Amino acid sequence: MRCSHYFYLCHQKKERIQLNKMTNIPLQILKTYYSISPTEITQMDGYETWNFKIKTKNKKYVLKIYPHSENLQFLNATNAVLEKLSDNFPKNIPAIDGKKIITHEVENEIYHALLLTYLEGDFLGKIKTDASLLESFGFFLGKMDNVLRSLRSPIIEARIQNWDLQHCLMNAPKINLITDHSRRRLVQYFFQEYKETVLPLQYQLRKSIIHSDANDWNVLTQNGKVTAMIDFGDIAYSYLINELAIAIPYAIFGKKNPIEAACAIIKGYHQQLPLEENELDILYYLIAARLCVSLINSTEQQAQHPDNQYITISQKPAWELLEKWITINPFFAKSEFRKTCGYKSNLFTKKENLISQRHRFFSEALSVSYDTPIHFEKAALQYMYAADGNTYLDAYNNIKHVGHCHPKVVNALQRQAANLNTNTRYLYENLTSYADQLLKHFPKKLNKIFFVNSGSAATDLALRIARTHTGNQNMLVMEEGYHGNTSAAIEVSHYKFGHQGGMGEPAFTHTVPTPTIHLQNKLLTKTSWKANILLSLSQASKNGLAGFIAEPILGCAGQMPL
The missing domain is CATH 3.40.640.10 (Type I PLP-dependent aspartate aminotransferase-like (Major domain))
Structure with missing residues (x-):
């Protein structure tokens, strides 16, 4: 079992909680509350929780021990959800007195604990995946979400936390922890696009209870199929499409064709739970947002533990995917996602019509580049996205600048346009403040500005x-x-x-x-x-x-x- 709050990236090694003098706590709990005499107790990865693999002569279990600060209402709500799912998910094993969560005190310290069934299988993160396995992954997620959609929980629905993808912008204040300028700019750009593409649809998107952390170390496989899923620590009431947006990045790390791999997962999911067009249309940006959330939080951990080289190593596949993701034309990705689910492709080119209209409305003195003109619809930093799905590296478009749609420039323009747009004949503090800052970069003799x-x-x-x-x-x-x-x-x-x-x-x-x-x-x-x-x-x-x-x-x- 892995605590998903702190499982930022695939293979990321977490610090083990040191039990010190309380190493006998698991044994005390098992004997006192469950009447279980284990033959073997193995500590597994954890951060806020202690996780133990328990072996007896005939069975295996997972024991989770929480600090007293853990929200009991949330634990009970999560257990209630797990009870509605099949045996492919962890099941709570009641204590002798029937309680599903026990409270244990040691040396004036109070802990909560629960015992779960142990699920067999190989982690998805340990095996080489193919299209069939990825489709099986999507099918499993869709089947799970079909059940979760019918459930309601006021406790889960009221929960707000930064790992819930609908609240990804909660992580924005920590972006400056990313010291590499180009990577920081990339994360800022995708958060900007989340505001532009996802937030306008927030009241139209379907919402549901979702697992919300289907990373490759929470997914178990057997015989080439996904058979189980663990760790509901990040369970959330969120956009339904976020289930896929969170699952896909981890499953496509290192893939030569990430869109093709993503489509295999989408295909399986859609067979079980049909996706809507508006969900598919924003999936490209939701996947990027999940990568950004993971990288921001792992960077925070890196700042707190600078000697842990494993964090840097574990970030590598996520940065590689994010840097590759921006080279993928979002119209192409949207089209492939749509076609996978049987919807009409959104790729189009009105090239002939646009050329005709251009000749109609503009002088021939305004020439068009290339014998076969390119119909562009969007741009991001150094890339331009054509309506036909191709991506172009812009090494030509006028004098080079900080990049198309640079998040800082866009933010400044939007903020000012929403506040005031006037000429220089009026008094306005931003005008003189900007002039003062600008002149500091020039020789003293150049002391006047004309905007x-x-x-x-x-x-x-x-x-x-x-x-x-x-x-x-x-x-x-x-x-x-x-x-x-x-x-x-x-x-x-x-x-x-x-x-x-x-x-x-x-x-x-x-x-x-x-x-x-x-x-x-x-x-x-x-x-x-x-x-x-x-x-x-x-x-x-x-x-x-x-x-x-x-x-x-x-x-x-x-x-x-x-």
Whole structure:
């Protein structure tokens, strides 16, 4: 038996509770309350509970001992649920006096204990799984949930805890314990998507009592089939679909095709308990949320026990799956989940219609990338998701930034849009506070800020400032430079005026050759390159030079550093 509250990841080794001078407690309890004389007592993994495998001449049991702080009402409610399930689940064995939970006192310390049947089988986490076994797993879960759906328990329904996936956002304050920036951002992103995709449906989703911790060390198998399940410590009244969302991640660790493996489990479950379309549509994000909850809590344990290298090792498959999960197009995952259950695929592409509408509503000057344009519907960090189910690594989409839908950026935009959206002509504390923080990153001479809405507007303003300050018009610009789409910006953008469709170099603009292009490709010698620069500078200075504008990294020239 394993205490699921603390079973964060597959194979994670838990600290054993040290019994010290009370090592005879299990024996006292067994003899006093159950009249059992064991031939062998073996301590099993536990954290908040002591778990023991008990052997007699003819039988095996599991003895669970709880600290006095454990909620007796919850234990009784859990036992009541177990009584309604088949013998494929642990059954409570009453004490001699008929009590199902006994209270035992040792040296002024009070404990609660209960005796359970011992279930045979190999843990799912110990064996190699195939599609047949995974389908059997789903079938078992569906059969169990069919029974649980008919049960009600005010005690279980009132319980709120951070491992219940519907309350996963309770774990958000601990995200900063993840020190790796890219991994922390990944967890923040999936929590953001939980808010965007799951919470809007919270009043439409079916709810039920669920096991809520069908990880691979709570699932027993025999002869290629799932035959039993243990540890109802995380039992919850939650979204029904959360049963699968919690079970699937652990079962697909290390799979080359995690969606295919997930579909095998979904298929078996759907045969027993038909899933609804809205449940399947959010399953991709619920699976990610479960991984995030596990990783946040294991990271917390790692911070508390920094010398325990096993925690780091055990996190590896979960991080690998989460990092792989974001590369999977959510529309593709949703489509595969739907098809598995006999529903219509959601994959679509309105490419021809969109192209037609684009020609109808927009100028041909606004070109579309690629001979076969891509229809995108969503993006996440460095990935873009097409409507046809493909995922693209974005190494092209305009100037690189912090990533699509970065959780901090999205949160800041949403928070501000919900509070106030006005121009800079009014007094507003955030405006001056942001300016103060921003200026700390610049030289002291740069002590004034103009907030603008785009790079084009910034270029236009920079030109006005330079020309007003100097009283001159001429600008020195870099070959292949691009600074925006306003008239003023195009006039200093060689990439626009110097190529097909351009108007040619304006009289007040003077272009210098890009060193990276000409020197590295040996189109010019260093001497001739310098001569060209001096010539352009001389021509620009004749009628007064206002300034020089260049990108430190030339984007349109191919992300080329100067």
